[in-house]
Amino acid sequence: MKIERLNADFGNSTNNFLIDSYYFEIPTCVVELTKEKAESHFTNSVDEVGDLLDRLLISTTIDDAERFFLVGKLAEDNPYSNSHVGKMHDKVNSDIPYAAFLAAIAYYHRVKNEDGENVAEIEVDSMKMMLPIWLLKKEEKFSIGQNKMANRFLGEHTVRLLTVGMETELTIKVVSSKCHMESEVARWALKYKMVNDKENLATIIEKRMESKKFEDNETVLVDIGGGSTDAVLLTKGLNTPVSKDSFQVIQITPFLGSLEKLLKEKLIQYFTDLRSLEKFIVTNYKNQKYILKNQNTGAKYDLTDQVVEMLKEYAELLVYKVMEPFNSNSKGVLKYIYFGGETPILAPYIKECVKKMTSEEIMENNHYFLGELLEDDKKEIFKPASRTINLAALEILSLNERKSK
Known part of the structure; x- marks a missing residue:
């Protein structure tokens, strides 16, 4: 089997993949099992491939030892599945x-x-992924961290899919691997979009009309993730940052860590784990009313005050931390674009805080949220959302590379 383009965003809440234009997500829950527990995990076989995404059990060899992992939804209920969320x-x-x-x-x-076959070889022509700025800044040069990450995936790998009914053994060869800078890479999807040509025979890259709003200003990209928040100062026209100082790591508790604190301190009687609280907020954030309903008893619990208080406090600190490093050094009017998986949840409170710190006029003219910025275009393929814009940018870069070859 041949894969031309494998683009991956290894998020702290969700892993997003775009493989030869096929998009899917896997929750960032991974739990290691003993061989005995792995072999006895399933009581029933999985007969439909549509059910497989929720029931991923794999093994692989790392440092000459076979190791077993529950991945994604299957691991969500395990108490060890969110060990990465409270820290960077x-x-x-x-x-x-x-x-x-x-x-x-x-x-x-x-x-x-x-x-198809249960034993197969897969060749991946090109794989792209990203690292957050805080990890890149640990190295003397960004390229050192990027190469470390890229090299993890370069070359040959083996994996056994152990899900009963779907057993498969694969040898994977990644021919080319490249790691980009999270947040900064998003500028490609802000400047350009993927569209079908007139005959719907090919994908072409077009300039976005919306990018004209940023032609005459330096622009700060604010990427609010579940694990870290990055801010990158771009030159006029959404072009390349000037120096290492243009990349800022926002010193704030990871959003998922703050959510876990809320769970432990105020909502522990309502939710069994962090993921169920996160899903509850994602389901209800659009109307800013957080009413928990027990589907078995019909009981309702209004948790709006507790959740909104946490979101407001988080947004207020975030806005201060984001604006403070750039305002003093700016040579002109700065514009801000907010995206990342947690942005839609925090957006109303960020707007409130920006207005309070500056003015309504500045908020309206200089601060943009991705969901409100990008226009609808029926020809566009894979229009980016707040949590997929980095992935869309990787796909644009992959397509450009293919064209140049």
């Missing part, structure tokens, strides 16, 4: 991105070869 997650050395990568390839192979 070192993706260069963690087993979590590697296990997610192997599980993603195993799943993709099954989807595309539902009745």
